Amino acid sequence: xxxxxxxxxxxxxxxxxxxxxxxxxxxxxxxxxxxxxxxxxxxxxxxxxxxxxxxxxxxxxxxxxxxxxxxxxxxxxxxxxxxxxxxxxxxxxxxxxxxxxxxxxxxxxxxxxxxxxxxxxxxxxxxxxxxxxxxxxxxxxxxxxxxxxxxxxxxxxxxxxxxxxxx
Amino acid sequence: xxxxxxxxxxxxxxxxxxxxxxxxxxxxxxxxxxxxxxxxxxxxxxxxxxxxxxxxxxxxxxxxxxxxxxxxxxxxxxxxxxxxxxxxxxxxxxxxxxxxxxxxxxxxxxxxxxxxxxxxxxxxxxxxxxxxxxxxxxxxxxxxxxxxxxxxxxxxxxxxxxxxxxxxxxxxxxxxxxxxxxxxxxxxxxxxxxxxxxxxxxxxxxxxxxxxxxxxxxxxxxxxxxxxxxxxxxxxxxxxxxxxxxxxxxxxxxxxxxxxxxxxxxxxxxxxxxxxxxxxxxxxxxxxxxxxxxxxxxxxxxxxxxxxxxxxxxxxxxxxxxxxxxxxxxxxxxxxxxxxxxxxxxxxxxxxxxxxxxxxxxxxxxxxxxxxxxxxxxxxxxxxxxxxxxxxxxxxxxxxxxxxxxxxxxxxxxxxxxxxxxxxxxxxxxxxxxxxxxxxxxxxxxxxxxxxxxxxxxxxxxxxxxxxxxxxxxxxxxxxxxxxxxxxxxxxxxxxxxxxxxxxxxxxxxxxxxxxxxxxxxxxxxxxxxxxxxxxxxxxxxxxxxxxxxxxxxxxxxxxxxxxxxxxxxxxxxxxxxxxxxxxxxxxxxxxxxxxxxxxxxxxxxxxxxxxxxxxxxxxxxx
Numbered sequence: 001x002x003x004x005x006x007x008x009x010x011x012x013x014x015x016x017x018x019x020x021x022x023x024x025x026x027x028x029x030x031x032x033x034x035x036x037x038x039x040x041x042x043x044x045x046x047x048x049x050x051x052x053x054x055x056x057x058x059x060x061x062x063x064x065x066x067x068x069x070x071x072x073x074x075x076x077x078x079x080x081x082x083x084x085x086x087x088x089x090x091x092x093x094x095x096x097x098x099x100x101x102x103x104x105x106x107x108x109x110x111x112x113x114x115x116x117x118x119x120x121x122x123x124x125x126x127x128x129x130x131x132x133x134x135x136x137x138x139x140x141x142x143x144x145x146x147x148x149x150x151x152x153x154x155x156x157x158x159x160x161x162x163x164x165x166x167x
Numbered sequence: 168x169x170x171x172x173x174x175x176x177x178x179x180x181x182x183x184x185x186x187x188x189x190x191x192x193x194x195x196x197x198x199x200x201x202x203x204x205x206x207x208x209x210x211x212x213x214x215x216x217x218x219x220x221x222x223x224x225x226x227x228x229x230x231x232x233x234x235x236x237x238x239x240x241x242x243x244x245x246x247x248x249x250x251x252x253x254x255x256x257x258x259x260x261x262x263x264x265x266x267x268x269x270x271x272x273x274x275x276x277x278x279x280x281x282x283x284x285x286x287x288x289x290x291x292x293x294x295x296x297x298x299x300x301x302x303x304x305x306x307x308x309x310x311x312x313x314x315x316x317x318x319x320x321x322x323x324x325x326x327x328x329x330x331x332x333x334x335x336x337x338x339x340x341x342x343x344x345x346x347x348x349x350x351x352x353x354x355x356x357x358x359x360x361x362x363x364x365x366x367x368x369x370x371x372x373x374x375x376x377x378x379x380x381x382x383x384x385x386x387x388x389x390x391x392x393x394x395x396x397x398x399x400x401x402x403x404x405x406x407x408x409x410x411x412x413x414x415x416x417x418x419x420x421x422x423x424x425x426x427x428x429x430x431x432x433x434x435x436x437x438x439x440x441x442x443x444x445x446x447x448x449x450x451x452x453x454x455x456x457x458x459x460x461x462x463x464x465x466x467x468x469x470x471x472x473x474x475x476x477x478x479x480x481x482x483x484x485x486x487x488x489x490x491x492x493x494x495x496x497x498x499x500x501x502x503x504x505x506x507x508x509x510x511x512x513x514x515x516x517x518x519x520x521x522x523x524x525x526x527x528x529x530x531x532x533x534x535x536x537x538x539x540x541x542x543x544x545x546x547x548x549x550x551x552x553x554x555x556x557x558x559x560x561x562x563x564x565x566x567x568x569x570x571x572x573x574x575x576x577x578x579x580x581x582x583x584x585x586x587x588x589x590x591x592x593x594x595x596x597x598x599x600x601x602x603x604x605x606x607x608x609x610x611x612x613x614x615x616x617x618x619x620x621x622x623x624x625x626x627x628x629x630x631x632x633x634x635x636x637x638x639x640x641x642x643x644x645x646x647x648x649x650x651x652x653x654x655x656x657x658x659x660x661x662x663x664x665x666x667x668x669x670x671x672x673x674x675x676x677x678x679x680x681x682x683x684x685x686x687x688x689x690x691x692x693x694x695x696x697x698x699x700x701x702x703x704x705x706x707x708x709x710x711x712x713x714x715x716x717x718x719x720x721x722x723x724x725x726x727x728x729x730x731x732x733x734x735x736x737x738x739x740x741x742x743x744x745x746x747x748x749x750x751x752x753x754x755x756x757x758x759x760x761x762x763x764x765x766x767x768x769x770x771x772x773x774x775x776x777x778x779x780x781x782x783x784x785x786x787x788x789x790x
Contacts (some may be wrong), residue, residue, distance in 0.1 A: 014207065014209075015209070015225065016205065016208060017226075017230075018232075019208035019209070019229075020205065020208070022229045023208070031208050031211060031212070032211075032739060032743055033228070034229075035212065035228040035744070036741065036746075040230050040231075041229060041233065042229065042231065043229065060662045132205065133205050135205075135207075137581075153621075160174060
């Protein structure tokens with residue numbers, strides 16, 4: 001299954017992913033329409049800035065998802081095949097157990113209904129909105145194996161280059 | 168035909184060229200727009216500010232993140248400041264063009280210009296009288312020198328008024344004075360924008376936007392109008408004439424020179440040099456049948472209007488012309504020139520020649536142009552093109568067999584002449600309802616909009632509903648390509664407009680010139696309002712820019728609205744991040760200056776909106 005991976009060295013902190021996420025989860029699904037909607041459409045990923053590094057944080061859809069285990073009402077469920085963790089607003093009672101146990105702090109709040117809000121991996125799209133919006137391709141939507149191979153090749157290239165220089 | 172090409176433009180010549188570009192792997196503005204997707208939402212909404220180094224700052228339009236910049240600037244302040252800076256750039260572009268024209272007039276009067284002359288002495292004397300310069304019994308050179316100095320003086324003037332603003336109806340001038348937006352000097356208002364939008368100065372969006380209108384007025388009734396009027400003195404007042412439009416005007420058997428940019432100071436001389444017998448002979452020597460100059464954008468409009476020089480296309484045609492492989496030189500001056508032309512020209516024998524000390528392009532050949540040596544430089548440029556002809560790779564030449572005929576050259580003077588010397592026939596037609604209203608459709612191409620779709624469809628809808636269309640800039644070229652600038656196009660008009668066009672022998676769409684020539688439209692509006700004893704804002708008129716993209720268009724929008732005219736934009740301006748600014752521009756402004764903006768990307772809906780507006784204005788006038 002494909003996952004959203006982050007190339008941590010690529011984020012420039014433009015917040016385009018956040019805007020695209022909010023727009024995708026609006027009624028009009030256009031920027032100009034979304035900014036006028038009530039309730040205001042909310043983003044489900046967060047660009048953080050720590051130790052002079054910028055990085056987007058979003059739901060990892062963990063294999064053994066703590067939020068699913070912690071949810072008492074069955075609002076948070078995980079698809080047995082795709083492993084996507086989804087949140088059913090009808091069942092949510094706003095107890096915030098999921099928020100407490102999430103290791104990445106990426107479960108937000110829909111203020112108006114006082115319920116949890118999280119990444120749904122854009123079920124209507126081939127590529128998630130945040131991935132498409134990223135101008136530096138810091139966000140990539142690919143198989144775990146492919147991402148690992150890409151990282152491996154980048155690392156290998158660096159080693160090869162220094163080896164050649166030394167030789 | 169590639170499906171993508173059909174989606175990008177409605178122009179059949181451009182469709183063919185885009186298909187060819189795609190097959191050959193050549194990149195155009197449309198491709199670069201795709202690579203820019205998605206464009207930054209903060210920028211689209213006007214919610215980013217780079218005016219100081221505490222920033223860059225952004226405001227979250229969804230209200231979760233910051234609602235203020237580091238200094239505390241709100242969305243209203245950021246959006247208004249950004250809009251003003253666009254107006255400043257646009258007004259500066261038109262007005263610096265005008266400064267060059269006034270400077271050329273001055274050098275011509277002093278006998279220091281290389282090849283220019285005063286072509287219309289009668290207009291020179293009329294303008295001198297308007298400026299209060301004694302002219303009777305004085306030689307034209309002396310009068311021209313005084314006029315040039317007076318016009319140049321208005322750029323650095325510290326106290327108003329700017330002379331041509333007084334062409335506006337007295338009610339309009341009084342309103343500008345009351346609002347404190349009567350411009351005092353052209354450069355002064357632009358500088359004041361830069362000051363007010365500096366960190367920590369003006370933060371009140373209403374106060375900011377009022378000043379933006381003031382700078383816009385300094386452009387429309389100042390810089391742009393000075394450019395138009397003095398160009399007429401130097402190069403002649405445009406008169407109706409027939410010419411051809413679209414890429415099919417390029418010649419397989421001739422040296423093709425494209426003039427692209429905005430100032431006729433250059434293109435007039437290129438046209439003259441291309442007729443130089445020595446250079447024509449040289450062209451024959453290298454195997455060409457002759458020298459063919461064709462225009463793109465507004466410098467193309469200038470020589471189209473005055474000499475019937477064919478126009479190869481509008482803004483988005485600039486790369487397509489090179490891709491024909493038949494262009495020996497693209498000669499450019501300033502504004503709306505893609506720096507991408509350098510790399511593209513390098514794929515062909517085409518020489519990309521820059522001429523202005525203000526506008527250099529990495530990869531271009533720079534042949535600097537100065538008024539004092541204008542004709543000599545123009546000859547050198549034409550010679551370089553002619554000598555490049557043998558380098559043309561004939562196997563790669565593809566000129567689409569697409570061109571249209573057009574009647575162009577409708578200056579205000581020419582319109583008056585067509586009306587028999589007085590506005591009365593036009594006023595009569597408006598009063599009787601044969602002509603419901605008059606709409607100026609102007610502006611650029613923008614690859615965000617299918618090329619010419621917005622232009623041509625809006626114009627067709629308007630004339631079909633008996634609205635006389637006046638046009639300049641890239642809309643005028645779109646209309647020329649679509650065959651709308653011919654008297655025969657009256658067949659597409661409603662019965663009322665058709666009758667008027669037939670009686671006068673004019674097209675239903677009048678080509679009034681380049682983008683600075685929107686000032687001609689202001690003059691016409693003022694004359695009509697004065698004849699009826701009303702303000703411009705009372706007239707059944709509107710403006711539209713269906714495919715606008717440049718900062719100049721923002722300045723134009725500002726002065727058209729500040730002149731009391733509804734302006735309909737086909738592309739969304741970068742202001743929606745502030746509901747207050749948006750509300751002021753699209754509603755509140757009407758109660759203050761009598762004009763406002765509307766945004767409507769669908770040309771058919773835009774036409775409906777304009778027709779409703781015209782109907783309301785007619786009803787208010789009791790028509």
